[in-house]
Amino acid sequence: MRSRPLTGEWGGRRVTRDRGGPGDPAATPGGTVAANPRNGRPYRRLCALVKAQRQPCWICGHDIDPGLDARHPMSWTLDHAVPLSRGGSLLDPANARSAHRRCNSARGNRLTIRQPRASRRW
Numbered sequence: 060m061r062s063r064p065l066t067g068e069w070g071g072r073r074v075t076r077d078r079g080g081p082g083d084p085a086a087t088p089g090g091t092v093a094a095n096p097r098n099g100r101p102y103r104r105l106c107a108l109v110k111a112q113r114q115p116c117w118i119c120g121h122d123i124d125p126g127l128d129a130r131h132p133m134s135w136t137l138d139h140a141v142p143l144s145r146g147g148s149l150l151d152p153a154n155a156r157s158a159h160r161r162c163n164s165a166r167g168n169r170l171t172i173r174q175p176r177a178s179r180r181w
C-alpha cells in the first residue's frame with residue numbers, strides 16, 4: 060500500500076493542510092476579545108509588569124507583600140481603574156492598578172465608583 064515512504068509528503072502538499080483551520084481558537088474573526096482574555100499571554104505580561112512596580116494597593120494605600128500566596132486575602136492582584144464592564148481596557152497598563160486581593164474583591168461587590176443610576180442618596 061505505502062509504496063512511497065517519504066517522497067510523497069515532501070512534495071509540498073501537506074503544508075496547505077495546516078492553513079485551513081481557524082488557527083488560534085482564542086481569537087474571533089471580528090477582532091473582539093474571546094471568552095476569557097485573562098488567560099492570555101499579554102494579560103500575564105501586564106500582571107508581571109505591574110507587580111514588578113511594587114506599587115501600594117490603590118484602594119487602601121497600604122503596601123502589598125508580593126511574596127504572599129495567591130490565595131491570601133492580602134496578596135497582590137491586578138485591578139483596573141476603569142472596570143472592564145465600563146469599557147476599561149484589560150491590557151492597558153494605564154488602566155492597571157495594584158490591589159490587595161481583599162480590597163479588589165470588596166470593591167467588586169459594592170461599586171465605589173459612582174453609579175450612573177444612583178439616586179441622590181450620597
Ligand SMILES: [Zn+2]
Binds near residue numbers: 118158
Ligand atoms: Zn488594599
